[in-house]
Amino acid sequence: MRMKLRLKYSLASLMIFIAVIPAVIVGGLLLKQQTEIETNYQREKLERLSSTLRQEFNYRFYVLSTSLDVLSRDRLLVQAMDDFFLTSHVRETLEPLVSKVPLVESAYLIDSDWEEVENYNGITSQSNFNEIMRYLDEQYEKKLLENGYQWLFTYVDKNLVLNEDNPSDDGLIVVDPIYSSVLSDGLQRKPVGYLVVVIPTENISKMLKMYLTGDEKVTFLRNEKEILNIKSDGSLGSNGLLTLNQKIKIDSDLISNPLEYEVKISMDKKPEEDKFTHSLQIISIVGICMVIVGIFGAAITYRWVTRPLAALMVMVRSYSRGDYDQRERKLRFSEFYQVGELFHEMATTIEEQLEDLASKNTELKQANNQKEKYNRQLINFNDKLEKKVEEKTEELTLSLEREERRRDILKSLLAFSSKLQQDDIKSVVLAQVSSLYPEAHWALKLSNIDNNQWQSDGIDESVLSKVDAVQNKAEYFFVPEIKLLHCFNLIDSSGQLLGRLVMKNEKLARTDLEIVSLFARQLSSTIEGRILNAELERIAVTDALTELPNRKAFDNDFKNNTERLKRYPERQFGLFIIDVNKLKQVNDEFGHYVGDELLKAVSELLIGACRQTDRVYRLGGDEFAILLEEGSEQACCQLATRLEGVRGHTFTQIETGELLPIHFALGWLSSENIPPEKMFQAADKAMYEDKQAYRSSDQL
Numbered sequence: 001m002r003m004k005l006r007l008k009y010s011l012a013s014l015m016i017f018i019a020v021i022p023a024v025i026v027g028g029l030l031l032k033q034q035t036e037i038e039t040n041y042q043r044e045k046l047e048r049l050s051s052t053l054r055q056e057f058n059y060r061f062y063v064l065s066t067s068l069d070v071l072s073r074d075r076l077l078v079q080a081m082d083d084f085f086l087t088s089h090v091r092e093t094l095e096p097l098v099s100k101v102p103l104v105e106s107a108y109l110i111d112s113d114w115e116e117v118e119n120y121n122g123i124t125s126q127s128n129f130n131e132i133m134r135y136l137d138e139q140y141e142k143k144l145l146e147n148g149y150q151w152l153f154t155y156v157d158k159n160l161v162l163n164e165d166n167p168s169d170d171g172l173i174v175v176d177p178i179y180s181s182v183l184s185d186g187l188q189r190k191p192v193g194y195l196v197v198v199i200p201t202e203n204i205s206k207m208l209k210m211y212l213t214g215d216e217k218v219t220f221l222r223n224e225k226e227i228l229n230i231k232s233d234g235s236l237g238s239n240g241l242l243t244l245n246q247k248i249k250i251d252s253d254l255i256s257n258p259l260e261y262e263v264k265i266s267m268d269k270k271p272e273e274d275k276f277t278h279s280l281q282i283i284s285i286v287g288i289c290m291v292i293v294g295i296f297g298a299a300i301t302y303r304w305v306t307r308p309l310a311a312l313m314v315m316v317r318s319y320s321r322g323d324y325d326q327r328e329r330k331l332r333f334s335e336f337y338q339v340g341e342l343f344h345e346m347a348t349t350i351e352e353q354l355e356d357l358a359s360k361n362t363e364l365k366q367a368n369n370q371k372e373k374y375n376r377q378l379i380n381f382n383d384k385l386e387k388k389v390e391e392k393t394e395e396l397t398l399s400l401e402r403e404e405r406r407r408d409i410l411k412s413l414l415a416f417s418s419k420l421q422q423d424d425i426k427s428v429v430l431a432q433v434s435s436l437y438p439e440a441h442w443a444l445k446l447s448n449i450d451n452n453q454w455q456s457d458g459i460d461e462s463v464l465s466k467v468d469a470v471q472n473k474a475e476y477f478f479v480p481e482i483k484l485l486h487c488f489n490l491i492d493s494s495g496q497l498l499g500r501l502v503m504k505n506e507k508l509a510r511t512d513l514e515i516v517s518l519f520a521r522q523l524s525s526t527i528e529g530r531i532l533n534a535e536l537e538r539i540a541v542t543d544a545l546t547e548l549p550n551r552k553a554f555d556n557d558f559k560n561n562t563e564r565l566k567r568y569p570e571r572q573f574g575l576f577i578i579d580v581n582k583l584k585q586v587n588d589e590f591g592h593y594v595g596d597e598l599l600k601a602v603s604e605l606l607i608g609a610c611r612q613t614d615r616v617y618r619l620g621g622d623e624f625a626i627l628l629e630e631g632s633e634q635a636c637c638q639l640a641t642r643l644e645g646v647r648g649h650t651f652t653q654i655e656t657g658e659l660l661p662i663h664f665a666l667g668w669l670s671s672e673n674i675p676p677e678k679m680f681q682a683a684d685k686a687m688y689e690d691k692q693a694y695r696s697s698d699q700l
């Protein structure tokens, strides 16, 4: 499920975010600025300290150097080298040097033999000056020692200063030579004594330490060796040190060998704790204030925004409860007012629609009741209707089944037409009707087939003879004394009886009677058609006058004989061409009818002369032909002899009573002697020759 944000938390988060971000940015910037200022301040402080230390250092050593120089010019000190009574004067002279100059721990007056004359705050019987003496002598011998200049030495000697005053055992020694008289420029003399002051490290440290505060530290280095480490009383923090390196030189016009120190001044980087804390506190307070202001702002905004929103929600809830008279006035913002108005409009519309819906609902209920009533009536009506429909359906089914059967029968009858073209029409018909009505017995006879004999399937001959005795020519009739015998006459289109179909069956419905009648009619027309077809076929190949096969039949048979000869070369056939002589003359003299009679007489003559297997044709006009199926040369010769024997000797009697001689020309050939394709032409030629011979003899 998707998480839903709550407005007040979102607003509070937003305001806090808006408050905290600037607080963090401003605080960060302030802190950064504070840190930079602090760092700069520290650096400046360090530089100031460095400058102060250098000035103090120079000043102190300058005072010391000047004081020594002044003292070295004291005549009494020179005299004190040799005069023991001036010792007190020496002490009085040295005393202010030690007490007034804080650097100096002790002061010594040394004679030219490096024997101590007097000291102040020093340690007597010191032989450590020997080192200094030796060094100074060397410098003098090398003439490097300039007259009147002071010398500086560092020392490490635990005996030069009391240990409690000088725990580090090291420090500086300043040696100022004393001369017996004032030196002129350029002169060099050995000093009569020396003023020696000891400056322990602790004194330098004390002198500078008072300038150090808190976390500051000063380290003196010489030749990279730490020789003085001055720390303030405060402890250095662990935040790292801010360091400034500089050089301090102990030098003046009176010093011959200036000493230079590397000075490292350090202080803790950390700004002053209280300032930093103070800044942090201010920033924190500002941040907290901003957060509080943010939360407060969020709360105000939340109340400012959510109150009208809540009022709007109350309004919408009221609408959702169905209270449409709500008109909230605490919406504060015009947008909420507009939304409120929209809700109000919507609620009004819904209210109107609901009222409308309620009225429609009432109407609908009434209509529904009415509909229920009608439905009940309809159900009753439907029940009745269903019963009737069922009854009708049953009837219809039965009827359809009957119809289906009838249709099958009709289809079968239609299909039967093609079967009827077969030769054995009686068998086909009986098989067909038996398949249609297997329970029945059948018999059939056809006038022009099988000599009008019955063909029966289960009906006695005695019964059939009784049927023969009935002269009824109606399509259907009963034989009076025989029960359940149905007779169907097969009648052609001219009312001629073609045959009879008899059915013996216990039940024969009206429709079955119609079907069988239909079948009988179809059978009649089929038989009639067959008869007609046979007649047409016969006419097509028969000469109408002589009833002989015509030219078409001849061509067909000749072709068949030719084909047969190809398959069976031993089965020769013969051909005779016959042309009646002087038919034109007969026609002209006695009339065309007599000519016809003559032609008939010729055909009968020819048929009479031939064997049964020979076939006579009238090719056309007065021309005849004979085909001998078994037509060897010999057989042909025999027939020719017979024909020649009868021609001219046979007569036909005409109407006038006159006898008209029958004469014809004859030409013949056997396939034994000539190829079949040449037979006709050759026979015709022979016949023509024979006719010519007849004409010649007739003229004689």
Ligand SMILES: Nc1nc2c(ncn2[C@@H]2O[C@H](COP(=O)(O)OP(=O)(O)OP(=O)(O)O)[C@@H](O)[C@H]2O)c(=O)[nH]1
Pocket: 545, 579, 580, 581, 582, 583, 584, 585, 587, 591, 592, 593, 594, 595, 596, 599, 620, 621, 622
């Ligand atoms: N009566 C009759 N005459 C026919 C028939 N067919 C053809 N003719 C006639 O037969 C005659 C044949 O004449 P032609 O071929 O000269 O034969 P012809 O008169 O017998 O003479 P020749 O053959 O030379 O002896 C014609 O006059 C035809 O009109 C027919 O069917 N009946």
